[in-house]
Amino acid sequence: MDVTSTAGRLELIRFLVNWSFCEPSKLGYDPAIRFNWKYWCFTIDMVNSNESKLTQTTYYLRKIVVFAER
Numbered sequence: 001m002d003v004t005s006t007a008g009r010l011e012l013i014r015f016l017v018n019w020s021f022c023e024p025s026k027l028g029y030d031p032a033i034r035f036n037w038k039y040w041c042f043t044i045d046m047v048n049s050n051e052s053k054l055t056q057t058t059y060y061l062r063k064i065v066v067f068a069e070r
Contacts, residue, residue: 036060 001015002008032045042061047054 001011003012034043035041036043039060040062044059044061046057046059048057
């Protein structure tokens with residue numbers, strides 16, 4: 001994998017994403033990032049900290065926002 005080329009960076013990003021979106025029993029599982037089969041999209045839970053309390057925001061994604069070629 002050559003990360004100095006565009007194709008190599010894309011391959012690295014795909015590897016990291018696939019490693020992150022795996023089953024709970026596998027290494028790299030991130031419980032904040034899930035695929036929602038009902039709505040056919042990814043959900044990402046973010047915790048926001050205010051001065052007085054913690055709140056949670058959920059983002060829904062159906063497309064890749066930033067590509068590895070950038």
